[in-house]
Amino acid sequence: MMGDLLLRTLRSPSRLVPLDALRCTNAGGSRMPQVLGGRLNADLADRLAAICPTEAMRRGSDSGGRWFELDYGECIGCGRCAAAAPEAVLPAVHLEACGVRREALVHRWSVDTGKEIPPQTAEPPRLDRWLGRAVNIRQLDAGSCNGCEAEIAALTNPYYDLERWGAHFVASPKHADLLLVTGPVTRNMAEAVRQTYAALPAPKLVVAVGACGCSGGVFDASPAVAGGVDQVIPVDAYIPGCPPTPAMLLTGLAAVLQRRLGRRGAGRVSAEAVKARSATAGAGSVASRANPQSS
Amino acid sequence: MTRDAALAGLPLTLRRTWEKDAQPPRLVSIFGRSVGRETEVHYLFDRGAADYEETTVVVGGEIGSLVPLAPAASWQEREIHDRFGLIFAGHPDPRPLLRPWQPAPPVSAPNGTRRWPPDAAAGIGAEFIPVTGNGVTEVAVGPVHAGIIEPGHFRFSTMGDRVIFLELRHFYTHKGTEDLLAGMDAAGATPIAESVSGDNCLAHAVAYCQALERIAGVEPPPRAQALRGVGMELERLANHIGDFGALCGDVGFAPMPALASRLKEDLLLASLAFCGTRYWRGIAVPGGVTMDPGEQARAALARAVAAAGREFAELGGRALRNPSVQARFDGAGVLTPQAARDFAAVGPVARASGAPLDLRRDRPYGAYRRRSVAAARLAAGDVMARAQIRMLEAAAAVEFLRATLADWPPGNVRDRFPAGAEGRGWAAVESPRGELVYWLLLQQGRIVRCHIRSPSFQNWPALPPAVIGGIIADFPMINKSFNLSYSGCDR
Numbered sequence: 001m002m003g004d005l006l007l008r009t010l011r012s013p014s015r016l017v018p019l020d021a022l023r024c025t026n027a028g029g030s031r032m033p034q035v036l037g038g039r040l041n042a043d044l045a046d047r048l049a050a051i052c053p054t055e056a057m058r059r060g061s062d063s064g065g066r067w068f069e070l071d072y073g074e075c076i077g078c079g080r081c082a083a084a085a086p087e088a089v090l091p092a093v094h095l096e097a098c099g100v101r102r103e104a105l106v107h108r109w110s111v112d113t114g115k116e117i118p119p120q121t122a123e124p125p126r127l128d129r130w131l132g133r134a135v136n137i138r139q140l141d142a143g144s145c146n147g148c149e150a151e152i153a154a155l156t157n158p159y160y161d162l163e164r165w166g167a168h169f170v171a172s173p174k175h176a177d178l179l180l181v182t183g184p185v186t187r188n189m190a191e192a193v194r195q196t197y198a199a200l201p202a203p204k205l206v207v208a209v210g211a212c213g214c215s216g217g218v219f220d221a222s223p224a225v226a227g228g229v230d231q232v233i234p235v236d237a238y239i240p241g242c243p244p245t246p247a248m249l250l251t252g253l254a255a256v257l258q259r260r261l262g263r264r265g266a267g268r269v270s271a272e273a274v275k276a277r278s279a280t281a282g283a284g285s286v287a288s289r290a291n292p293q294s295s
Numbered sequence: 296m297t298r299d300a301a302l303a304g305l306p307l308t309l310r311r312t313w314e315k316d317a318q319p320p321r322l323v324s325i326f327g328r329s330v331g332r333e334t335e336v337h338y339l340f341d342r343g344a345a346d347y348e349e350t351t352v353v354v355g356g357e358i359g360s361l362v363p364l365a366p367a368a369s370w371q372e373r374e375i376h377d378r379f380g381l382i383f384a385g386h387p388d389p390r391p392l393l394r395p396w397q398p399a400p401p402v403s404a405p406n407g408t409r410r411w412p413p414d415a416a417a418g419i420g421a422e423f424i425p426v427t428g429n430g431v432t433e434v435a436v437g438p439v440h441a442g443i444i445e446p447g448h449f450r451f452s453t454m455g456d457r458v459i460f461l462e463l464r465h466f467y468t469h470k471g472t473e474d475l476l477a478g479m480d481a482a483g484a485t486p487i488a489e490s491v492s493g494d495n496c497l498a499h500a501v502a503y504c505q506a507l508e509r510i511a512g513v514e515p516p517p518r519a520q521a522l523r524g525v526g527m528e529l530e531r532l533a534n535h536i537g538d539f540g541a542l543c544g545d546v547g548f549a550p551m552p553a554l555a556s557r558l559k560e561d562l563l564l565a566s567l568a569f570c571g572t573r574y575w576r577g578i579a580v581p582g583g584v585t586m587d588p589g590e591q592a593r594a595a596l597a598r599a600v601a602a603a604g605r606e607f608a609e610l611g612g613r614a615l616r617n618p619s620v621q622a623r624f625d626g627a628g629v630l631t632p633q634a635a636r637d638f639a640a641v642g643p644v645a646r647a648s649g650a651p652l653d654l655r656r657d658r659p660y661g662a663y664r665r666r667s668v669a670a671a672r673l674a675a676g677d678v679m680a681r682a683q684i685r686m687l688e689a690a691a692a693v694e695f696l697r698a699t700l701a702d703w704p705p706g707n708v709r710d711r712f713p714a715g716a717e718g719r720g721w722a723a724v725e726s727p728r729g730e731l732v733y734w735l736l737l738q739q740g741r742i743v744r745c746h747i748r749s750p751s752f753q754n755w756p757a758l759p760p761a762v763i764g765g766i767i768a769d770f771p772m773i774n775k776s777f778n779l780s781y782s783g784c785d786r
Contacts, residue, residue: 004613005548005551005610005613005614007552008554009550009553015560022371028567029567029571029572029573031571031576031577053483053486058301060523062407072368075774076486076490076596077576077577078486078576079577079585084584091571101485114509132503132762134569137770139442140439141443141444141445141446141468142446143330143446143467143468143470143782144445144468144493145490145491145492145493145496145782146445146492146493146494146780146782146783147493147494147496147574147576148493148780149444149445149493150493150494150574151573152443153443154556154559154560156555156556157553157556157557157559157560158553158557158560159564167647169442169443171441171442172441173439184470186467186468186469186470187444188466188467188468189438189467190470192439192467194445195305196439199620212490217491218475218486218487219470219471219472221475221477222470222472222474222475223471223474223626224470224474225469225470226468242490243493243574245573259320285682287680290400
């Protein structure tokens with residue numbers, strides 16, 4: 001009987017999501033916004049900032065003039081901005097800002113010119129080469145709602161198969177190279193998070209996952225919450241989203257581990273590739289690529 | 296404490312409610328609210344009528360405990376003690392619940408509150424109930440577990456392999472959610488409800504919206520109700536399939552978790568294609584829903600659900616006929632009908648222990664008023680029964696989805712939700728884990744008090760009775776067969 005099930009597994013067609021779909025449409029279904037800077041004006045910037053429930057959208061001014069900011073680390077993808085201003089905000093299909101430094105999650109535009117002001121970001125996190133092609137990941141829930149856990153667990157299913165890249169989830173921080181931390185760190189979990197980090201051997205790579213892990217998310221204002229992961233332990237890279245899609249998690253981890261998803265020379269996604277993909281796909285792009293039943 | 300002594304300690308109104316019928320009512324929830332220097336304690340009971348029965352008592356300082364009469368009141372009263380500084384006289388377990396590892400004052404206790412005296416728990420042990428004797432070993436597990444799981448602490452006392460006592464210490468993921476909601480604009484707070492328990496986020500969003508709509512006197516259009524129903528049954532189907540696979544994985548039956556994780560992902564991708572999100576976040580809003588998929592999308596979803604349902608029924612049936620699975624599931628982790636009643640367990644856990652409790656049938660709401668769902672019920676109360684109940688409910692969900700998607704109501708999907716709603720009200724939905732209750736008090740459209748009674752909060756105390764007496768190696772499997780949310784419990 002068990003043999004039957006195994007045979008069925010072996011005979012069923014591959015479910016792996018194609019690599020270019022992972023790379024080019026990683027944010028499909030994440031509900032993260034994409035701002036068209038050219039359409040911005042002062043009135044719109046005010047409206048968007050007022051409508052955003054987590055203050056991920058902000059505006060202000062400095063010597064360079066008026067600016068508008070979108071912090072993907074605080075965005076929960078509620079979709080209110082895209083509904084209120086469909087001419088300037090679209091649901092993102094591709095998100096480059098996965099597995100990057102905190103500053104690189106903040107995108108800023110000049111309201112006057114519509115041009116994007118590049119973030120002043122440090123070098124991307126670099127993993128010591130000696131880790132080679134295997135990396136052991138310890139997932140740590142510091143107080144999350146379990147949404148990010150559901151998506152992280154999905155990484156091991158036959159569609160995403162994280163182990164292709166030599167990455168394994170391990171049972172103890174003492175076995176781990178990388179700590180994948182979700183959730184706002186609650187006051188009740190803060191000490192456990194510190195002790196888990198202390199048990200991690202060098203190089204102690206830490207990746208914060210989700211809006212809560214990046215910034216505290218919707219729980220940031222609660223006195224029972226210490227804040228984002230970096231309020232308690234040092235963080236090397238951030239993967240935003242509420243929750244991040246499995247594809248965002250994969251592209252984020254690939255960025256941190258400096259792995260190419262796909263062919264040599266295809267490590268970075270060209271603007272044309274994203275455009276071509278977005279034109280033919282929609283929010284459900286990964287689904288339509290991967291799932292024969294839903295196409 | 297005798298029954299009479301316990302009754303004598305209760306406030307008069309509460310005693311009358313309790314004694315009204317020969318059969319004591321089912322305890323739904325107890326929660327507090329600060330009113331000046333006093334505390335308003337709300338008791339929600341289920342007597343089988345269309346509405347829950349609410350009894351409110353205003354007290355300062357001290358009140359009699361309901362625990363000697365209803366064990367299910369234990370955690371509820373301890374939480375009120377922690378948050379509002381109220382002493383429950385006669386509570387058999389007077390220890391802090393929410394933040395026992397912190398000397399800090401309680402989250403929201405007003406001035407002039409009272410604490411259980413430090414020696415109140417003498418003989419119980421300040422932290423854990425001590426179990427002593429020759430050959431007794433204590434095993435501490437958590438809060439950081441060995442997998443992609445939420446944090447919580449389990450303290451086992453074992454004699455050899457046998458678990459002779461188990462105590463839970465949760466609330467590591469306590470985020471002060473109810474306090475955070477207070478003061479917020481009610482119409483815009485759905486994202487917080489969605490983040491109470493991330494894998495049941497639509498059930499939480501719908502329960503929250505229904506409570507609001509009840510207060511405002513708004514009835515969402517039929518098409519919105521249908522969409523919410525479709526989303527909630529999809530959520531149940533995906534959760535039950537995932538739980539079933541993980542349960543088989545816990546006994547080493549490896550093909551099933553792989554196949555179940557694939558089927559679950561099939562459904563999440565079908566959701567994505569249907570409404571643009573995998574978990575239906577941002578879909579339910581007060582007054583309706585935010586999207587309206589067309590006929591093609593509905594047909595595609597119906598096909599995906601039918602395929603996943605067919606395959607799960609076949610594969611699950613095979614797994615449960617496997618002798619090695621049967622040897623582990625049969626007779627393990629029994630929650631007796633009496634224990635299920637004592638702890639007022641809800642959801643699939645209760646239904647696998649003989650309790651015919653399903654809000655979709657008992658108090659139909661939304662789409663379930665148009666179309667009923669076959670209610671499952673088994674009596675054995677073991678892991679096998681909880682596995683089977685998930686298969687039965689998955690099949691019922693598939694049938695509900697087929698029928699609802701084929702018979703689509705016309706009209707719009709969202710009505711305007713009035714600003715400045717006032718009043719109080721509750722709503723309860725049958726989430727994949729069971730009865731989920733939101734109680735709200737609004738003033739000028741803002742939340743004054745929101746109480747969230749998740750099914751996990753209710754069911755966690757019913758886990759130890761199912762574990763004690765078994766072997767410790769069965770614990771992961773028994774725990775998985777309950778599959779409770781830590782974040783939903785801790786809030």
